[in-house]
Amino acid sequence: MPRVLLIEDDPSIREGVGLGLRRRGHEVSTADTGEAGLALMGGFRPELVLLDLMLPGMNGVQVCHRIRETSEVPIIMLTARGDDFDIVIGLEAGADDYIVKPARTEVIEARIRAVLRRLADPSGVRPEVEHHGELAIDRAGLTVARSGDRIALAPSELKLLLHLSASPEQVFSRQQLLEYVWEHSYHADARLVDACVRRLRHKIEDPDAAPRYIQTVRGFGYRFGPVQGARR
Amino acid sequence: MTRLRNAAAAVAALLGPPLLLAGCGIKPTGVVESGAAANVVVNAPDRAGVVYFVTPDDKLVPSPQVDSTLPSPVGTVLRLLSGPGPQERAAGLGTRLPGWEGGAPAAVSVSFTSPQSIEVKVPFTVMDLPELAMRQLVCTVASVAGSEIPDVRVTVRGPGTTLFGERCDIGR
Amino acid sequence: MRRIAPFGLRTRLIAAFLLVAAISAVSTAALTYQKARNAILAQSQDMAVSTLRDQLDSKNLRIPMDQETLQALVSEFAKRGKPRPWAVFGEYADLRASSHINPPTSSVVTDELRRQVVSANPHGAFQRVEDASGTPYLTVAMPAVFTHQGKREPTGLVVYAVMPLTTERETVDAMVDAAKQGAVPGLAIAVVPALLAARGVLRPVRHMRRAAERLGRGRLDTRIEVRGADELAGLARTFNETARALEQSVSELQDAEVRARRFASDVSHELRTPLAGMLAVTEVLDEDAERLDPDTAKALRLISAETGKLADLVEDLMEISRFDARAAELNLDDVDIAVAVTKTLERRHWDDGRVTAELPSGVRARLDPRRFDVVLANLVGNALQHGGAPVTVTVTALPGPDGERLLIEVADSGPGIAPEVLPHIFDRFFKADAARTRSAGSGLGLAITLENARLHGGTLYAANGPGGGAVLTLDMPLEADA
Numbered sequence: 001m002p003r004v005l006l007i008e009d010d011p012s013i014r015e016g017v018g019l020g021l022r023r024r025g026h027e028v029s030t031a032d033t034g035e036a037g038l039a040l041m042g043g044f045r046p047e048l049v050l051l052d053l054m055l056p057g058m059n060g061v062q063v064c065h066r067i068r069e070t071s072e073v074p075i076i077m078l079t080a081r082g083d084d085f086d087i088v089i090g091l092e093a094g095a096d097d098y099i100v101k102p103a104r105t106e107v108i109e110a111r112i113r114a115v116l117r118r119l120a121d122p123s124g125v126r127p128e129v130e131h132h133g134e135l136a137i138d139r140a141g142l143t144v145a146r147s148g149d150r151i152a153l154a155p156s157e158l159k160l161l162l163h164l165s166a167s168p169e170q171v172f173s174r175q176q177l178l179e180y181v182w183e184h185s186y187h188a189d190a191r192l193v194d195a196c197v198r199r200l201r202h203k204i205e206d207p208d209a210a211p212r213y214i215q216t217v218r219g220f221g222y223r224f225g226p227v228q229g230a231r232r
Numbered sequence: 233m234t235r236l237r238n239a240a241a242a243v244a245a246l247l248g249p250p251l252l253l254a255g256c257g258i259k260p261t262g263v264v265e266s267g268a269a270a271n272v273v274v275n276a277p278d279r280a281g282v283v284y285f286v287t288p289d290d291k292l293v294p295s296p297q298v299d300s301t302l303p304s305p306v307g308t309v310l311r312l313l314s315g316p317g318p319q320e321r322a323a324g325l326g327t328r329l330p331g332w333e334g335g336a337p338a339a340v341s342v343s344f345t346s347p348q349s350i351e352v353k354v355p356f357t358v359m360d361l362p363e364l365a366m367r368q369l370v371c372t373v374a375s376v377a378g379s380e381i382p383d384v385r386v387t388v389r390g391p392g393t394t395l396f397g398e399r400c401d402i403g404r
Numbered sequence: 405m406r407r408i409a410p411f412g413l414r415t416r417l418i419a420a421f422l423l424v425a426a427i428s429a430v431s432t433a434a435l436t437y438q439k440a441r442n443a444i445l446a447q448s449q450d451m452a453v454s455t456l457r458d459q460l461d462s463k464n465l466r467i468p469m470d471q472e473t474l475q476a477l478v479s480e481f482a483k484r485g486k487p488r489p490w491a492v493f494g495e496y497a498d499l500r501a502s503s504h505i506n507p508p509t510s511s512v513v514t515d516e517l518r519r520q521v522v523s524a525n526p527h528g529a530f531q532r533v534e535d536a537s538g539t540p541y542l543t544v545a546m547p548a549v550f551t552h553q554g555k556r557e558p559t560g561l562v563v564y565a566v567m568p569l570t571t572e573r574e575t576v577d578a579m580v581d582a583a584k585q586g587a588v589p590g591l592a593i594a595v596v597p598a599l600l601a602a603r604g605v606l607r608p609v610r611h612m613r614r615a616a617e618r619l620g621r622g623r624l625d626t627r628i629e630v631r632g633a634d635e636l637a638g639l640a641r642t643f644n645e646t647a648r649a650l651e652q653s654v655s656e657l658q659d660a661e662v663r664a665r666r667f668a669s670d671v672s673h674e675l676r677t678p679l680a681g682m683l684a685v686t687e688v689l690d691e692d693a694e695r696l697d698p699d700t701a702k703a704l705r706l707i708s709a710e711t712g713k714l715a716d717l718v719e720d721l722m723e724i725s726r727f728d729a730r731a732a733e734l735n736l737d738d739v740d741i742a743v744a745v746t747k748t749l750e751r752r753h754w755d756d757g758r759v760t761a762e763l764p765s766g767v768r769a770r771l772d773p774r775r776f777d778v779v780l781a782n783l784v785g786n787a788l789q790h791g792g793a794p795v796t797v798t799v800t801a802l803p804g805p806d807g808e809r810l811l812i813e814v815a816d817s818g819p820g821i822a823p824e825v826l827p828h829i830f831d832r833f834f835k836a837d838a839a840r841t842r843s844a845g846s847g848l849g850l851a852i853t854l855e856n857a858r859l860h861g862g863t864l865y866a867a868n869g870p871g872g873g874a875v876l877t878l879d880m881p882l883e884a885d886a
């Protein structure tokens with residue numbers, strides 16, 4: 001069972017969520033401030049961080065940024081509905097998903113499992129390393145390199161790239177991506193997809209040119225490629 | 233209802249003055265007395281008596297004595313009794329007194345019975361005299377009394393009948 | 405009783421002004437005219453009477469008269485008519501003389517006049533008459549008297565003078581014409597000050613009307629400039645006071661409403677944090693309840709279930725508060741409408757035959773998928789709960805005046821909605837059945853649904869279908885604007 005770091009200032013939520021997750025077999029460490037949470041990162045080595053956005057002192061978004069500086073650990077934000085602006089900021093800062101409070105433990109655990117789940121490889125016959133333009137995608141090793149340099153991708157970014165590149169030039173709607181990549185319902189928040197695409201483009205695309213790999217299809221969604229001058 | 237009345241008043245106010253204007257041109261009037269009658273000069277001695285004759289529309293008209301000689305009161309009465317002369321007749325004057333064709337002058341007398349009354353004696357019955365004839369007689373007799381006796385009473389004595397206190401209604 | 409005035413205030417003011425002007429002009433003209441006419445006629449009459457008297461006065465007469473004297477007399481008088489030529493007639497007993505050859509007597513001298521002047525004590529007299537053709541004549545009768553023994557006695561002679569009044573009539577008619585011709589342009593000129601006066605009176609009235617319209621449109625800060633101290637200024641002052649009082653009470657009401665909403669929002673906010681902790685542990689309660697004695701287990705399950713409901717209620721309250729604060733945002737995306745509807749039904753496990761959907765294929769809509777899911781789920785859930793299966797969802801896209809519209813009809817098979825309830829079903833916490841104190845939902849479902857529809861630029865209609873069941877219709881643009 002995964003190790004979960006819960007950073008939450010409210011004792012009742014911290015206790016309640018911690019209790020619920022431990023009952024389901026998770027190893028849970030809790031911190032009541034962002035600073036305390038960051039201090040635990042090294043020693044506890046969590047496999048997933050549950051991060052409240054509204055924290056005293058260093059806030060959730062700043063904590064998210066600090067974690068992403070060194071780690072691609074999955075981060076799920078705990079938010080309240082209506083804190084729309086914070087959700088967008090949090091997603092831009094590198095969070096993989098968010099949960100609206102109050103939530104039942106089964107909902108929280110489902111999100112945790114979804115984020116941690118490895119993408120099932122739809123085809124076993126592909127070469128282990130695919131090349132798309134300057135991108136090299138290693139489906140088995142779950143690594144991506146650009147011009148030979150390995151790129152650190154958060155889990156949601158990696159899963160999105162793998163899903164899109166598995167079917168090049170096929171258009172996926174945001175709802176489809178929410179269902180496949182995030183295991184959300186069809187009607188979930190499309191901003192998850194948009195924020196993730198922005199982060200991914202920031203890492204793999206040329207910042208001065210139009211996107212080559214993750215392309216927007218107006219009125220429908222996103223597709224991978226076609227990549228001009230692709231080397232096979 | 234008030235509104236209706238207001239409207240009626242407005243219409244009346246609007247139409248009234250023009251109606252007033254349209255209603256006036258020169259309208260006929262009744263008879264309007266205006267000042268005194270014209271005072272003419274008649275050539276007649278003031279002290280002489282006046283004989284009254286009757287116009288065709290039954291009015292008394294004076295016929296003054298034009299002779300220079302002053303006739304006696306009896307003479308004046310006699311002139312009355314003898315009827316209108318040619319000139320009077322030409323003008324259409326007549327008399328209502330009974331004819332008196334050359335009767336004895338003695339049968340007629342005029343005498344003052346008191347300072348305010350004068351008596352005339354005539355040779356015909358005065359009982360049945362028409363009113364106009366009586367006025368002719370009374371006014372003629374009164375005129376001989378002169379201006380010294382205003383409001384003179386005339387006693388008319390005929391055969392069998394005497395009428396007292398008759399007055400002449402002419403002049404003032 | 406209220407009558408609608410047939411004319412506007414301006415027309416009535418001008419009419420009243422003109423009426424007053426007309427009455428005063430015409431009355432003045434009429435009075436002036438009457439005075440002038442009477443003066444003209446009196447002058448003519450008096451002159452005619454005195455002229456005739458002067459001519460007859462001191463005349464030497466021989467009486468009884470004869471025809472020649474009489475004729476000579478009238479002929480002489482006729483030459484000296486004043487103020488203008490006249491016809492003179494002399495009457496003495498039977499004698500008749502005329503200054504004209506024919507007739508010897510006048511046709512316009514009345515018997516009335518004759519009788520007046522042959523009395524025992526006669527006066528001069530005149531009479532205005534009209535002949536058969538309507539020409540006015542002045543007839544003057546002058547009896548001759550003489551003084552005898554100090555008494556004035558009638559001589560029996562009466563002289564009549566007959567003078568046509570045509571000149572006077574022309575003068576009078578000219579005056580009438582002048583009055584008429586003066587009055588019409590006078591009235592026309594009076595229109596100008598009437599218009600000015602009406603304008604002066606109506607300008608503040610117009611200002612007031614504009615101000616009232618502004619006030620009616622909700623501009624409660626509208627005030628009128630108070631000028632002068634007349635009745636209109638008083639009205640303006642009253643208007644301003646009314647507007648001020650209205651503004652104040654509206655602002656108080658708005659403040660109270662804002663406070664109430666903020667309170668609801670704050671309460672839900674405060675409730676959310678403890679609920680989040682409680683909700684996280686309900687599972688623990690549910691699992692361990694099996695191992696406890698039945699009463700404790702029952703109590704724990706009750707707490708668990710009610711915590712869930714409470715969390716839903718607080719979420720709905722938060723959602724409504726955001727609508728009230730206009731903080732709700734649309735996160736638009738392009739979706740296939742058939743897929744969106746199908747996914748909603750699948751997610752709620754309503755695709756088991758209770759709900760049938762008639763969906764067009766390939767229609768894409770731009771909407772907020774999460775809010776659309778809430779709307780549809782609420783409509784179908786409401787239909788299943790209060791109406792009954794089978795529920796039919798019909799989706800159509802129609803061209804409209806402002807672009808294409810999306811119509812979603814949700815019809816149930818229940819008894820329909822009572823007519824007195826229909827206007828209220830979108831009200832917050834409205835319960836159709838007063839006896840049922842709590843429904844499965846929060847009581848905010850349809851209110852939130854309506855707010856979500858409005859956020860998309862659409863609306864909801866509630867009606868009863870021909871088959872008797874309730875029909876709720878979502879009508880929104882196919883492409884919503886954020």
